Amino acid sequence: MYRLVITACALLAVATPVSAQTPWRTGSPESQGASAERLAAMDAAVRAGTFQKITSVLIARHGRLVHETYFDEGGAEARRNTRSATKTVTAMLVGAAIGEGDIASIDAPVMPFIASHGPFDNPDPRKAAITVEDLLTMSSLLECDDDNQFSRGNEERMYLIEDWVKFAFDLPIRGFPAWIPKPADQPYGRAFSYCTAGSTTLGAVVQSATGEPLDAFARRALFAPMGIEGEEWQISPKGLPQGGGGLGLRSRDLLTLGQLLLNRGQWEGRQVIPEDYAVAMTTPQASVDPQRGDYGYLIWLPTYTVNGQPHAAWAMAGTGGNKVVIVPDLDAVVVVTTENYNVRNPHGLADTLIAEHALASINTR
Incomplete structure (x- = not known):
C-alpha cells in the first residue's frame, strides 16, 4: 500500500504534524522552477515498479521543500537505514x-x-x-x-x-x-x-x-541545532555507535543534512560546522576510478547528466541505492531512500531516477 503524495500544497493534510518534522519552508514546484507534471510522472513510474522498491523521494530547490512522496507504510516518521550514507x-x-x-x-x-x-x-x-x-x-x-x-x-x-x-x-x-x-x-x-x-x-x-559518547555529541552538536530527533544508531559489541553505517534517520532529516552542505555548513543562520571544513568536505581530495570520479571527506563527487547537460554533484550514498544528492549549480537537494538490497545495480536505478526524473524536472533556464 502506498502513502499519499505529500506536496507543498498538501502538507497540512499529513497525519504527522509538521512540527514533529525537521522544520522546512515549503513551496510549490512551479514557484521554485520545477515541473509538477514531471514530478507526478516520476511518482507514477516509482509506483509502477520501474525502480523496484523505492520508499521515499524528496526534493528541495532554493532552500524550499517542493516535493515529498512516501511509497511505503513507514511514511514520513520512518527512520530509514542510511547504510553507508x-x-x-x-x-x-x-x-x-x-x-x-x-x-x-x-x-x-x-x-x-x-x-x-x-x-x-x-x-x-x-x-x-x-x-x-x-x-x-x-x-x-x-x-x-x-x-x-x-x-x-x-x-x-x-x-x-x-x-x-x-x-x-x-x-x-x-x-x-x-x-x-x-x-x-x-x-x-x-x-x-x-x-x-x-x-x-x-x-x-x-x-x-x-569526551562524549558519539551519539550524545552528534545530538548536541549536529542534530539538535537542525531539529533532527529520534535518530537510531547501530552499536558495536563494545558500545561504540557505528560511524561507518546503519544510522536511522527520517527522509526529511537526510534532506536537511544535504542542505547543510549546500549552505556551506549553515542551517537557519547558524554555522553548525565550520564553513571552510564544509567546503573542504565537498572538494576533490582523492580519486576513486574513472567511472566513479573523485571523493571528498567521506562523500562521493559524481557528475549527473541531466537533459543532456553535465552537473557536478555531491552524494551521500548507501547500499541499496540510498542517496542524498546535492547539485550546487541547480541549488537542489534530492533524497532517495530504497530497500533495493537484493536487486541488480541498485545505485544505477537510483541514479537514473535522480537524473532522468527528479533533476530533469528542474528548469535550468
Missing part, C-alpha cells in the same frame, strides 16, 4: 569537533585518540602517521578494502570481531604491486581504498576527542 554524517561530526577545538585539525594523528584500544598487531611507524584526513579520504595505508573479498580489512570480517577499532589498527600496511600506482603517483597524492573500518574508527576518534 552514515559515513558522511561522521565526516560532519569531525568538522563539528574541529569547530569546537577538540580536534586540532585534519592533520591530527589518529593513534593518540584510540590508544586505549591497543596494543595493536603489525606495529609499524607508518600507522602512527595516519591522520584524521587519511581516514576522511579513505586513503590510509591500512590494508582495508571493502570491495575486495580477500582483503583482511573487508567490512564483513570486522563484524566478527568485538572491538572494531582494534580490528582496523591491527591491520597490516597495504602493499602496492607493480600494477597499482603508489600514492605519490596517483591524483591528489592519495591511494583510495573503500574502508568502513576506517570510518568506524573516526567515530571513535570523535568520541575520544570530545
Whole structure:
C-alpha cells in the first residue's frame, strides 16, 4: 500500500504534524522552477515498479521543500537505514569537533585518540602517521578494502570481531604491486581504498576527542541545532555507535543534512560546522576510478547528466541505492531512500531516477 503524495500544497493534510518534522519552508514546484507534471510522472513510474522498491523521494530547490512522496507504510516518521550514507554524517561530526577545538585539525594523528584500544598487531611507524584526513579520504595505508573479498580489512570480517577499532589498527600496511600506482603517483597524492573500518574508527576518534559518547555529541552538536530527533544508531559489541553505517534517520532529516552542505555548513543562520571544513568536505581530495570520479571527506563527487547537460554533484550514498544528492549549480537537494538490497545495480536505478526524473524536472533556464 502506498502513502499519499505529500506536496507543498498538501502538507497540512499529513497525519504527522509538521512540527514533529525537521522544520522546512515549503513551496510549490512551479514557484521554485520545477515541473509538477514531471514530478507526478516520476511518482507514477516509482509506483509502477520501474525502480523496484523505492520508499521515499524528496526534493528541495532554493532552500524550499517542493516535493515529498512516501511509497511505503513507514511514511514520513520512518527512520530509514542510511547504510553507508552514515559515513558522511561522521565526516560532519569531525568538522563539528574541529569547530569546537577538540580536534586540532585534519592533520591530527589518529593513534593518540584510540590508544586505549591497543596494543595493536603489525606495529609499524607508518600507522602512527595516519591522520584524521587519511581516514576522511579513505586513503590510509591500512590494508582495508571493502570491495575486495580477500582483503583482511573487508567490512564483513570486522563484524566478527568485538572491538572494531582494534580490528582496523591491527591491520597490516597495504602493499602496492607493480600494477597499482603508489600514492605519490596517483591524483591528489592519495591511494583510495573503500574502508568502513576506517570510518568506524573516526567515530571513535570523535568520541575520544570530545569526551562524549558519539551519539550524545552528534545530538548536541549536529542534530539538535537542525531539529533532527529520534535518530537510531547501530552499536558495536563494545558500545561504540557505528560511524561507518546503519544510522536511522527520517527522509526529511537526510534532506536537511544535504542542505547543510549546500549552505556551506549553515542551517537557519547558524554555522553548525565550520564553513571552510564544509567546503573542504565537498572538494576533490582523492580519486576513486574513472567511472566513479573523485571523493571528498567521506562523500562521493559524481557528475549527473541531466537533459543532456553535465552537473557536478555531491552524494551521500548507501547500499541499496540510498542517496542524498546535492547539485550546487541547480541549488537542489534530492533524497532517495530504497530497500533495493537484493536487486541488480541498485545505485544505477537510483541514479537514473535522480537524473532522468527528479533533476530533469528542474528548469535550468
